Every structure is written in C-alpha cells, then in structure tokens.
Amino acid sequence: MTTEALLQQFDEKQMIYAAFSSTMESLLKRLLTASNIDVHSISGRGKERSSIERKIQKKDKYSTISDITDIVGLRIICHYADEIDDIAKIIEEEFLIDSENSIDKRTVLDPDRFGYLSLHYVVSLKPHRASLLEYQGFTGLKFEIQVRSILQHTWAEIEHDIGYKAKIEVPKPIRRKFSTKVGVRSLTFDQSIRINSVIEMYKQPH
Incomplete structure (x- = not known):
C-alpha cells in the first residue's frame, strides 16, 4: 500500500486512536490500583x-495502518526497578501479548545503554474485555x-537530549562512564527510598 493510502487510513482513524489512548491509560491505572501497585x-x-x-517510508513493509503497532x-x-516484573505480570494477565513485537530490553541491550533498559510490550485487548460496550x-x-x-x-531522557543536540550517537566510552555512575546511583536511590518508606510506615499510628 502506498504511503498516501496508509496516511489516509491514519487520518480516518485519528479520533479512534485518541480515544483508545485515553481509555487504555485509564484501564491501566485501574488495573494497577486494584493490585495495590503505586x-x-x-x-x-x-x-x-x-x-x-x-x-x-523507512520500513516500507506495511500493508495497512493497523500493521503499525505503536x-x-x-x-x-x-519507583523501583524491581517493580517492573510485578507490573509485567499484570500486563501479561490482562492483555493479549504480541510476542513478535514485544521485547525486554533489560536482557538484550548493550549494558552501557542503562536508560534504555525498559520493558516494551505490544498488546491488544482480550476478547472478554473487547466485548464490553x-x-x-x-x-x-x-x-x-x-x-x-x-x-x-531520567537517564534515557538525558542520553536522548545529549545525542539529539550533538546529532550523533553518544560515544561508547562516555556512555559506559555515565551508565556506571547512574547504575550505582540507581541502587543507592532505590535503597534510600525504601528506607524512607519503612520510616514512614513506622510513623503511622498502630
């Protein structure tokens, strides 16, 4: 399908996509709240x-606008890196996972790319939920x-900004140096917040 035809499909569905985004955001918030994940x-x-x-134009492989999954x-x-797996479990239970287009970048990326170590799912609604009005x-x-x-x-935003302003990829030695520092700070940050959370818990009346 031509670029023009695909863009026409996109134009026709723009309002649907906008509604879809806000509805899925609300759904995710409810699902996480129901599981006591803040x-x-x-x-x-x-x-x-x-x-x-x-x-x-870059991919030149789409036959319909629905083939573009993002x-x-x-x-x-x-708040913490170790909460990612808890959230992942909910996503996998509540949605249909497109395994071919989903990726856990925590396991496959260059370890120097700390900021990009996120979990990426491509999903759709399960039939029982899609049937609801x-x-x-x-x-x-x-x-x-x-x-x-x-x-x-935070680090992904910083690295993106550095690369964007320089219009080149951040050199690997610099990425490694920054990522090592950020990785250490990540552990310190997680531990500090957890300690504060415990302190706040003990402040509550029993």
Missing part, C-alpha cells in the same frame, strides 16, 4: 502524522506499553 506515573501518547509518515503508546514509570470500538487495535523505573527514564 507507580510514579502513567502517560499516553499518539504518534504524530509526520512521525507515521517517516516510519512508513501508533498509540503508554509509558509506566515505577466501553471497549467495542477498539477490537483488534494494538498499542505499546513501556515500563521503566524513574532513574532509567
């Missing part, structure tokens, strides 16, 4: 038309969920 933030976004166009994306930022317009639609810790997210 995260730092959950945010949704939809790809801009210009970004879709660049992706179509038009809608949600990011869950948790509030979700019927989203049957078959896929979206991306990224899960990372606060520190991983």
Whole structure:
C-alpha cells in the first residue's frame, strides 16, 4: 500500500486512536490500583502524522495502518526497578501479548545503554474485555506499553537530549562512564527510598 493510502487510513482513524489512548491509560491505572501497585506515573501518547509518515517510508513493509503497532503508546514509570516484573505480570494477565513485537530490553541491550533498559510490550485487548460496550470500538487495535523505573527514564531522557543536540550517537566510552555512575546511583536511590518508606510506615499510628 502506498504511503498516501496508509496516511489516509491514519487520518480516518485519528479520533479512534485518541480515544483508545485515553481509555487504555485509564484501564491501566485501574488495573494497577486494584493490585495495590503505586507507580510514579502513567502517560499516553499518539504518534504524530509526520512521525507515521517517516516510519512508513523507512520500513516500507506495511500493508495497512493497523500493521503499525505503536501508533498509540503508554509509558509506566515505577519507583523501583524491581517493580517492573510485578507490573509485567499484570500486563501479561490482562492483555493479549504480541510476542513478535514485544521485547525486554533489560536482557538484550548493550549494558552501557542503562536508560534504555525498559520493558516494551505490544498488546491488544482480550476478547472478554473487547466485548464490553466501553471497549467495542477498539477490537483488534494494538498499542505499546513501556515500563521503566524513574532513574532509567531520567537517564534515557538525558542520553536522548545529549545525542539529539550533538546529532550523533553518544560515544561508547562516555556512555559506559555515565551508565556506571547512574547504575550505582540507581541502587543507592532505590535503597534510600525504601528506607524512607519503612520510616514512614513506622510513623503511622498502630
């Protein structure tokens, strides 16, 4: 299918994608709250038309706009790195996972890329949920969920900003030096917050 035809499909579905993003954000918040998981933030976004166009031209493999699985994306930022697996379990229980397009970057990326060590799922609604009235317009639609810790997210933003301003990839020795420092700080940060959480717990009246 031509780029123009795919973009026309995107234009026709833009309002659906916007509604899909906000609805899935609300659903994820409810699912995590029901499991007593308190995260730092959950945010949704939809790809801009210009970004879709660049992706179509770069990949040259899409036969329909639905083949692009990250038009809608949600990011869950948790407080601690070890909470990622708890969140992953909920996602895997509640959604259909597109294994081919999902990836755990914590296990496959260059260890120097600390900020990119996030968990990426491509998912869709399970049939029982898609059949509910509030979700019927989203049957078959896929979206991306990224899960990372606060520190991983912060470093990803810093590394992206450095690379973007320099318009080149950050050299590996510099990445290694920064990532080592950030990794150590991640452990310190996690431990500090956990200690504070324990202190606050003991402050509560019994």
